[in-house]
Amino acid sequence: MRIRNEAWLKRWEGRPPSLPKASWPDRHSPAVYTAMLRNHRREARAGRMLPLAVFSDGRLAGQVTVNGIVRGAFDSAYVGYWVDRRVAGRGVVPTALAMVLDHCFGPVGLHRVEANVRPENAASIRVVEKLGFREEGRHARYLFIDDDWRDHLSYALLREDQPEGVLRRFLAARG
Ligand SMILES: CC(C)(COP(=O)(O)OP(=O)(O)OC[C@H]1O[C@@H](n2cnc3c(N)ncnc32)[C@H](O)[C@@H]1OP(=O)(O)O)[C@@H](O)C(=O)NCCC(=O)NCCS
Numbered sequence: 001m002r003i004r005n006e007a008w009l010k011r012w013e014g015r016p017p018s019l020p021k022a023s024w025p026d027r028h029s030p031a032v033y034t035a036m037l038r039n040h041r042r043e044a045r046a047g048r049m050l051p052l053a054v055f056s057d058g059r060l061a062g063q064v065t066v067n068g069i070v071r072g073a074f075d076s077a078y079v080g081y082w083v084d085r086r087v088a089g090r091g092v093v094p095t096a097l098a099m100v101l102d103h104c105f106g107p108v109g110l111h112r113v114e115a116n117v118r119p120e121n122a123a124s125i126r127v128v129e130k131l132g133f134r135e136e137g138r139h140a141r142y143l144f145i146d147d148d149w150r151d152h153l154s155y156a157l158l159r160e161d162q163p164e165g166v167l168r169r170f171l172a173a174r175g
Pocket residue numbers: 008009012081082083084087088089090091092093094116117118121122123124126127
């Protein structure tokens with residue numbers, strides 16, 4: 001699915017600049033994916049990450065990942081997400097992200113979840129707007145994406161922002 005979605009995903013996804021440049025299919029080889037899965041499982045077991053799959057109509061459709069979980073006085077994390085172009089525009093990611101946020105603010109016990117989005121990414125900005133994230137600022141040259149350091153707008157949602165629940169509020173607003 002990700003190889004088929006190269007044109008759809010590549011301009012929004014970062015890679016470490018220290019790694020040699022690799023083609024999109026090479027970045028999605030079974031070996032790379034196996035290593036990524038191993039890393040995700042290790043990070044999840046350590047409580048630093050929630051790597052989650054998104055299903056739509058019973059089929060794998062994308063991912064929502066909660067990264068950089070820091071506990072203590074911070075209790076914060078940031079999210080990343082993508083969906084198969086074939087199911088885009090149906091509210092799949094905002095619905096999935098709303099469920100993930102309720103999980104983060106509930107059982108996981110986080111206080112703050114952040115999302116960083118390129119200013120050019122109108123669809124992703126719509127996702128955080130629909131869920132009531134607050135725009136907090138702009139990070140200059142924040143992530144290495146598409147062969148350069150790219151500015152990002154920073155959005156955040158706090159546990160106390162939506163005591164009624166993020167999914168409940170989103171569904172009620174959608175009618
Ligand atoms: C950003 C993204 C995750 C949104 O997921 P989604 O499930 O399509 O979200 P929504 O259905 O709420 O649509 C969001 C916006 O996408 C746009 N959109 C709608 N239909 C679309 C389509 N068929 N194709 C592309 N964009 C579409 C609209 O602007 C929509 O906002 P609206 O509902 O106010 O009209 C998805 O576009 C995606 O995977 N993009 C590529 C990866 C990416 O940008 N990840 C985020 C990095 S920060």
